[in-house]
Amino acid sequence: MASRMGLEIMYEEAKDAIEKASDLRELDQIRIEYLGKKGKITSVLKSLGKLSPEERKEIGLVANKVRQNLETDIAEKQEELSRLEIERRLALESVDITLPGRQPVFGNRHLIAKVIQDITNIFIGLGYKIAEGPEIELDYYNFKALNTPADHPARSLQDTFYIKRESIHPSDNDILLRTHTSPVQIRVMKKQGPPVYIIAPGKAFRRDVPDPTHSPMFHQVEGLAVDKGITFGDLKGTLEEFTRQMFGKDRQIRLRPHFFPFTEPSAEVDVSCAVCRGAGCRICGTGWLEILGAGMVDPNVLMEVGYNPEEVSGFAFGMGVERIAMLMYGVPDIRMFFDNDMRFVKQF
Amino acid sequence: MLVPISWLKDYVDFEMAPEELADQLNLTGTAVESIKYLGEGLENVRVGLILDIKPHPNADKLSITTVHIGRPETLEIVCGAKNIKVGDKVPVALIGAHLPNGVEIKPARIRGVTSYGMLCSQAELKVGGDTSGIYILPKDIEVGAPFAQAMGLDDTVLELEITPNRPDSLAIIGIAREVGAITKKKIHKPSINLVESPEKALDYITVEIKDPDLCPRYTARVIRNVKIGPSPSWLAQRLQKAGMRPINNVVDVTNYVLLETGQPLHAFDYDTLREGKIIVRRARKGEHITTIDGILRELDESMLVIADAERPVALAGIMGGKNTEVSSATTNILLESAYFEPKQIMRTSRNLGLLSESSARFEKGVDPNGVDRAAQLIAEVAGGTILEGIIDEYPKRIEPCKLPLRANRVNEILGTKLSLNDIVDILERLELAVDVVTGTNEMWVTVPTFRPDLEREIDLIEEIARIYGYNNIESSLPESSGKQGGLSLQQKIAESIKLRLMASGLSEVITYSLADPRDIDKLQVPEGDSLRWFVKLMNPLSEELSVLRTTLIPNLIKVLKYNVNREQYDVQIFEIGHVFWHEEGKELPDEETMLGIALTGAWKQDEWYEKARNVDFFDLKGVIEAVMDEIGVANWSLRQFNHPMLHPGRSAELLIDDTAIGYFGELHPSAEADFDIPRAYVAELNFNKLIDKARVSAEFSEIPRYPSIDIDIAILVDDLVPNSRVLEIIKSEGRPILEQVRLFDLYKGKGIPEGKKSMAYSMTFRAPDRTLKDEEALDAREKIVAKLSKELGAEIRA
Structure with a gap:
């Protein structure tokens, strides 16, 4: 039977073993050895009944004290060992953070599509809807309804691609590849009454031999607003809002009078150069970069689609997407857009 | 249109610098293309007088000139040109000159003789296009004077781009009017004071207009006893600065008035006109005229000519005839100023491929007034007397409206x-x-x-x-109440498909809608196939771009090839674009939006964690499945697809609800060879049909509340048994507690008998309303196994 002294020696031994324990498993062995069901301290406590009341009291007191102390010591040691164990694991699991990550494979949007989306998003925010139309058009929608005279140079075989007659159903109307996305205006207005707020992105074709600034196919975004009381001031304000969102808050626009058959008054619109801010530099020359053509819808166009120009008025504008992309991203050659070199496509 | 500022100032007073003037014009609709500063580079060029020319002792083709430049000492200059003679006045570039063409003048020894300057051609000074010899200057110019000043080149010229609606701006006075309107100043037009002789013009000429619709007005004057010769410097210089070559005093005056007023004029040698008659009529079939550019032109009834009693003498409003051209022998002049109907001029000019300063103006409409200005100037610079009276045939009056x-x-x-x-x-x-x-x-x-x-x-x-x-004008925004921006449902679905494709690793490309019909041959497409129903261009740029594409595939293949040729071997792309078919009986050809896909090479190159793997049929199928998932379509199926462009064992047609949507597969080795590209996988789906089939609203389905039981089986079946057949059996036998089945292993080769394959499926069983018992799942498994072995002869592996 353990004496008071014996218990104290037992405690010292246990304490010593706890301190020396190098991992949680060893510590658990020690716990079982002393405090387990058949552990040394447990045995002492179990056999207290065999002692005299005085002894029982004294030994019981000491043994309980030893048990409590051991429990505390083990808990402390356990905490320490857990911490060490985590530290060991962390040290073991360190990686070379400079190795490249496992990237999911991602494709890119074509730059032209991206620029079209940027443009259309701005106009969607201004209350416009996207309208689309065919790339092969009747002369009527592409020219005639847009107030373009029959002998206008743009209609010549030099400038416009025409479709071979025998390859299609004979009709009185010439068929051609649209030279702008403006015919979408006519199609929309013929289908619905005012108000009309649309933006029409798409492909257009002109009979240009490919070179750094020309392409037989290119993209245009056309805009049209027809409503009661639309003014030239509204056109200016709309284009200013577009410019600020598209090119930056500090960019300005300048409208120069111009001539288009389908608008009057008409304007060419310049945006101030990003580099020199309108002062003139090597990139822009004059300080301004031409970005679009615009104007008030000609009354003849409104009448052609059955609108009354005394009741509604409107503005229209059209911009070349490639040109804007070239200006914004510094692309030097329009043909790059259609070569689709992956080293180009993946840049944007 | 070139406008010298000094000339412009004849008609309107302004103080603005040329740059500011250019700005103002730009902002009021007269586009200024460029500002040319004429004197630049001519600072050390003077007018020289050739005193002597002697042969170069050591070179046959060179001569040594002695030139007086207004200083006591003369200069010896070596020269190679042949067009000079003693007494000529020429531009001399002195030592130290930096010419506009970049040449710097230094003393130079040329074959043993030192040359102290250079005699210059027009081209070297960039004052004209003539490169043939030294620029011989007018006689009346001062020797020793700075060349630029003497030639009136201390001037600035605005290059204008005039829009077709503004023919009035194709004249210096027209531009002066614009400047006057901008600066709020009145312009002063040249005053006309004609001294007429008592002889009457009407006694010399009769004018008859046969076609007043095409020529509403014809005016003429007769000037006698002119002396043809070079124009005075001021006149020649103004023409040159405005981009015209001086010819002789009479022709130069007509050109001068053309530039000044915008009214084209023509001078005939009066004595060559038969019977003193001018008849304005349509040409007759078979008639010819040699125009003053020396070209014989065949005429027809659509063209308007000026004729004399016998023959055409000018193409009305476009160009004069050689037969009545003013020459050095001319003494009497008939001066014409008329108004021709613009559309007729445009047609004739296009048909003949002949554009002139005159036709450019007539075809836009000129101001049908004024021949007197030219008569006055001719009398001034070529002598002669103006006969009394202006002939003015004006059958159709053009009134101010x-x-x-x-x-x-x-x-x-x-x-x-x-x-x-x-x-x-x-x-x-x-x-x-x-x-x-x-x-x-x-x-x-x-x-x-x-x-x-x-x-x-x-x-x-x-x-x-x-x-x-x-x-x-103050900016504002439209104040509409009725506008709502946004994408349509179709546009939203289209965008979501595009995003899914990009998220699947495909990059978007855009190729020409125009195509090469021969590409269809390379795709092994048989005769009569709808891919050959081309819409053809009437006026293509080349065979390569002569038809509208009927499929996106060739263009995509060419993008693969373009990249592979540039060592970009891993290309995974898609395009959404239109294709076109010629269809009988329709107003316009058929136009459909397609989604095309092409894959070659690997998704990723070798990485430290994973080796590169080239794409195969199942990568492409995975993309198609991703699209089906994106549009929420479960009811899609595949069917054998036999098209000569595709590998017969690795291609399929896609159907949604039994509607054919498109096809995909590996490109046929013959097509690969014809296009000369590595192994590639392509797909083409009808994009509009995809969007139509999209399930637009997804509905919530209950998340399972009770646990599932997973059981795997591995079977050995004949190699020819398709996965779909196995799945069919598993699904029908597993009902109703089979929730999901998934192929997780496929193995052929070592340990498996020839002609067999091992397939392993993971099956998930679950009941929606209770915890499933193990026996229920095992019973289902037994049923499945029994059926598989009965139907497919499947052997169950451990």
């Missing part, structure tokens, strides 16, 4: 608050006469004949806007 204009309308269209006075002021500055209807805001505006472009009220509103200044 009157247009109504409402001030309110001006402000409604422009969004301005211009007063009646503001409006009247602007119009009057443009030389439009305004008559306000008393007590109203309305007016009548009289449009002079030089502004044929002003035909409607809106035309006047534009004039007001541009002179008021577009940039002075």
Whole structure:
């Protein structure tokens, strides 16, 4: 039977073993050895009944004290060992953070599509809807309804691609590849009454031999607003809002009078150069970069689609997407857009 | 249109620097393309007089000239040109000159003789295009004077781009009028004082207009006893600065007046006109004319000519004839100034491929007034007497038109608050006469004949806007209540498909809608196939771009090839674009939007964690499945697809609800060979049908509440048994507690008998309303196994 002294020696031994324990498993062995069901301290406590009341009291007191102390010591040691164990694991699991990550494979949007989306998003925010139309058009929608005279140079075989007659159903109307996305205006207005707020992105074709600034196919975004009381001031304000969102808050626009058959008054619109801010530099020359053509819808166009120009008025504008992309991203050659070199496509 | 500032200042006074003037013109609708500073690089060039020319002792082709440049000492200059003679005045570039063409002049020993300068050609000084010899200067020029000043080159020239609606701006006076309107100054036109001889022009010439529709007016004057010779310097210089070559004094005057007033004129050698007659008529079939450019031109009835009693002598409004051209022997002149119908001029000029300064103006409409100015100048510079009377055949009068204009309308269209006075002021500055209807805001505006472009009220509103200044108009935004921006449902689905494709690793490309019909041969497409129903261009640029594409595939293949040729072997792309088919009986050809896909190479190159793997059929199928998932379509199926462009064992047609949507597969080795590309996988789906089939609203389905039981089986079946057949059996036998089945292993080769394959499936069983018992799942498994072995002869592996 353990004496008071014996218990104290037992405690010292246990304490010593706890301190020396190098991992949680060893510590658990020690716990079982002393405090387990058949552990040394447990045995002492179990056999207290065999002692005299005085002894029982004294030994019981000491043994309980030893048990409590051991429990505390083990808990402390356990905490320490857990911490060490985590530290060991962390040290073991360190990686070379400079190795490249496992990237999911991602494709890119074509730059032209991206620029079209940027443009259309701005106009969607201004209350416009996207309208689309065919790339092969009747002369009527592409020219005639847009107030373009029959002998206008743009209609010549030099400038416009025409479709071979025998390859299609004979009709009185010439068929051609649209030279702008403006015919979408006519199609929309013929289908619905005012108000009309649309933006029409798409492909257009002109009979240009490919070179750094020309392409037989290119993209245009056309805009049209027809409503009661639309003014030239509204056109200016709309284009200013577009410019600020598209090119930056500090960019300005300048409208120069111009001539288009389908608008009057008409304007060419310049945006101030990003580099020199309108002062003139090597990139822009004059300080301004031409970005679009615009104007008030000609009354003849409104009448052609059955609108009354005394009741509604409107503005229209059209911009070349490639040109804007070239200006914004510094692309030097329009043909790059259609070569689709992956080293180009993946840049944007 | 080239406008020398010094010339412009003859008609309007302004102080602005050329740059500011250019800005102002730009902002009011006269586009300034460039500003040319003429004197640049000519600082050390002087007028020299050739005193002596002797042969170079050591070179046959060179000579040594002695040149007087107004200083006591003369210069010895070696020269290679042959067109000089003693007494000629020539431009001399002195030592130290930096010529406009970049040449720097230094003393130079040429074959043993030192040359102290250089005699220059027009081209070397960039004052003209002539490179043939030394520029021989007019006789009346001062020796020793700085060349630029002496030649009037201390000037600035504006290069203008005139829009087709503004023929009045194809004249210096027209530009002066614009400057006057901008600067609020009156312009002064040259005053005309003719001294006429008592002889009557009518005794010399009769004019008859056979076709007044095409020639509403023909005016003429006769000038006798002129002396043809070179023009005086001031005249020659002005023409040169405006981009025209001086010819002789009479022709130069007609050109001068053309530039000054915009009115084309023509001078005939009167004595070559048969019977003193001018007849304006249509050409007759079979008639010819040699124009003054020396080209024999065949005429037809669509063309208007000026004829004498016998033959055509000019192509009306386009170019004169050689037979009546003014030459050095000419003494009597018939001067023509007429108005020809613009469309006719344009047609004839296009048909003959002959554009001239004259046709460029007539085809836009000229101001049908004024031959006297030229008569006066000819008398001034070529002597001669002007006969009394102007011949003026004017069968169809062109009157100034009157247009109504409402001030309110001006402000409604422009969004301005211009007063009646503001409006009247602007119009009057443009030389439009305004008559306000008393007590109203309305007016009548009289449009002079030089502004044929002003035909409607809106035309006047534009004039007001541009002179008021577009940039002075206050900006606003439309105040509509009825506008709602946004994408349509179809557009949203299209965008979501595009995003899914990009997220799947495919990059978007855009290729020409125009195609090469021979590409279809390379795709092994048989005759008569709908891919050959080409819409053809009437006027293609080349065979490569001569038809509209009927499929996206060839263009995509060419993108693969373009990249592979540039060592970009891993290309995974898609395009959404139109294809076109010729279809009988329709107003327009069929036009469909397609989604094309092409894959070659690997998704990723070798990485430290994973080796590169080339794409195969199942990568492509995975992309198709991703698209089906994106549009929420479960009811899709595949069917054998036999097309010569595709590998017969690795291709399929896609159907949704039994509607064919498109096809995909590996490109046939023959097509690969014909296009010369590595192994590639392509797909083409009808994009509109995809969007139509999209399930637009997804619905919530209950998340399972009770646990599932997973059981795997591995079977050995004949190699020819398709996965779909196995799945069919598992699904039908597993009902109703089979929730999901998934192929997780497929193995052929070592340990598996020849002609067999091992397939392993993971099956998930679950009941929606209770915890499934193990026995239920095992029973289901037994049923499945029994059926598999009965139907497919499947052997169950451990």
